[in-house]
Amino acid sequence: MQEEKCAHTCEMVNVDYGFVITEKCYNCDKISTYFSLESRPPLEEYREGDHFWNVMESAQSFRFDLKCTKCGKVEKFDNLMGLMMCTGCDNTCEADNLRIILEPDRTWVYVAFGFLPTEEHTQLTEEKIAILENYFNQRRKSSSSRIKIISHESVKNIATCYGEVIKDLHMLSLTPPE
Amino acid sequence: MKLQDIIDKLNLKPLTNMEERDVEGVFISDMLSDVMTSAKSGEIWLTVQTHTNIVSAANLVDVSAIIVTQGKTVPQNTIDLANRYLVIILSTPKTTFEIATEMIGIGVKNR
Numbered sequence: 001m002q003e004e005k006c007a008h009t010c011e012m013v014n015v016d017y018g019f020v021i022t023e024k025c026y027n028c029d030k031i032s033t034y035f036s037l038e039s040r041p042p043l044e045e046y047r048e049g050d051h052f053w054n055v056m057e058s059a060q061s062f063r064f065d066l067k068c069t070k071c072g073k074v075e076k077f078d079n080l081m082g083l084m085m086c087t088g089c090d091n092t093c094e095a096d097n098l099r100i101i102l103e104p105d106r107t108w109v110y111v112a113f114g115f116l117p118t119e120e121h122t123q124l125t126e127e128k129i130a131i132l133e134n135y136f137n138q139r140r141k142s143s144s145s146r147i148k149i150i151s152h153e154s155v156k157n158i159a160t161c162y163g164e165v166i167k168d169l170h171m172l173s174l175t176p177p178e
Numbered sequence: 179m180k181l182q183d184i185i186d187k188l189n190l191k192p193l194t195n196m197e198e199r200d201v202e203g204v205f206i207s208d209m210l211s212d213v214m215t216s217a218k219s220g221e222i223w224l225t226v227q228t229h230t231n232i233v234s235a236a237n238l239v240d241v242s243a244i245i246v247t248q249g250k251t252v253p254q255n256t257i258d259l260a261n262r263y264l265v266i267i268l269s270t271p272k273t274t275f276e277i278a279t280e281m282i283g284i285g286v287k288n289r
Contacts, residue, residue, distance in 0.1 A: 015215055062211045083214075085234035087259065108237055108263060140240040141202075141219040145264070147238060164234035164259070166210050 006071040010135045013074065014065040020081055020167065022116075023053040031056075033081055033116045035063055059169035066135050075131050079122050081113040082167055083149070089162035094154040106145035110136075111163060113152045124151065179286055181242055181266070184222070187284045188277065190245060190268040193252055194260045199242045203288035204281055206274055210235040217241055218289065222281075224274045228252045233259045243267070247274045 019041040023032045027050055036042055041058030061082060066075045086099045086109040099109040112132060114123035124132075133149040140146065155161055181199045185192065202220035207213060208227050217223060219240040225232065228250050236244050244260075246252055249271035260267050270277055 012215055017211065060209065060211060062215060064215065083234075083238065085237060085263075087262075106264070110234075110238065136238060139219050145240070164230055166214060166231060166235050166238065168210050 006068060006073070008068040008073065008131070008134070009070055009138060010066040010068050010075070010131070012064045012135075013067040015062055016064070017060070017062045019058045020061040021058050022056045024056050025051040025053055027052050031116050032120075035061070035078070035081070035115070057169065059167040061167055066131060075128065077124075077128065077132065079114050080124055080128075080132070081115045082165055084111045084113065084161075084163040084165040085109070086111060086163050090156055090160070093156035093161075095150060095156075095163075098148070098150065098154070102148055108145065108147050110147055110149045111152050111155055112149050113165075118152075123153075126151070179284075181222075184281070184284065184286065185268065188270065188280050190270050193246075193257050193267045193269050194265065196266060197264070199266070201242045201286060204278060204286060205241065206278060213239060213241075221288070222286075224277060226250050226274065228256055230256045230259050232256065233263055233265050236260075236265045237263045241265075245270060245277060247272060247277055 016037060018035055018037040021034055021036050021041060043055055045054045063078050065077055086095045088096050088099050090096050095109060095111055102109060112124055112129050115121040129149050129151060137146050179201050181201050184201055200220060201222050203218060204224060205217040205221040206224045208225050210231055213235045217239045220242050223236060223241045223244045224247055226248050228246055232244060233256060243266035245268045247270055252267060
């Protein structure tokens with residue numbers, strides 16, 4: 001089937017498990033993130049030009065591509081750092097306002113993040129975000145709800161956002177049985 | 179199979195608001211990344227995780243319910259978030275293995 005005429009039905013391919021590493025430069029306070037395929041998360045501090053990077057946290061994560069099962073087209077998502085569910089914490093935030101509009105229709109808002117610093121990494125285009133949204137909505141079958149994925153640019157202040165980031169970090173379950 | 183049938187047969191304790199749903203299989207993992215990559219819509223997710231993050235992952239892939247095994251205490255903020263996003267959380271003192279075995283016994287099958 002020709003790509004341009006295909007109503008894509010995608011599956012996740014090229015799944016690689018690794019770590020999303022978050023670093024901070026103690027010279028300029030800039031935050032940087034990247035994906036590591038190493039079997040253990042890197043801990044070393046290092047110099048890079050004027051930057052002096054120190055690891056802040058590492059979260060188990062994965063990266064993937066989406067492949068259309070009909071036409072075979074592959075969309076790469078190696079610049080997607082993760083997804084966050086908007087839970088509504090700031091009514092002056094564009095993401096929260098969209099959540100307020102969509103939640104009554106059982107449409108849940110998720111935010112797609114690229115790697116930091118945003119100005120130094122290629123970010124997800126609107127087209128890629130639409131493909132990602134379409135993929136996750138195609139996976140949904142059991143209830144009459146949908147998801148809406150938006151760019152991180154819609155979040156007013158990431159640092160003070162209470163959204164639920166999907167990552168395998170702070171997941172300790174040490175509570176004793178009831 | 180209907181979710182309520184499974185709750186009744188396996189004596190699961192609902193921690194959140196309930197609504198009737200079809201169950202089309204079982205997914206077992208304690209990793210959110212596994213859920214994002216491999217869980218299918220309509221499956222019941224068995225886990226020992228109780229962090230609020232489980233709600234965002236379950237909601238993304240539209241699992242029919244989460245069963246928290248081994249009697250782990252689910253924090254109230256996780257339950258509140260689940261209620262808000264219509265994610266059903268059930269609890270059991272049994273292990274993940276025991277519940278998975280019992281599900282096979284009552285005829286729950288993966289698609």
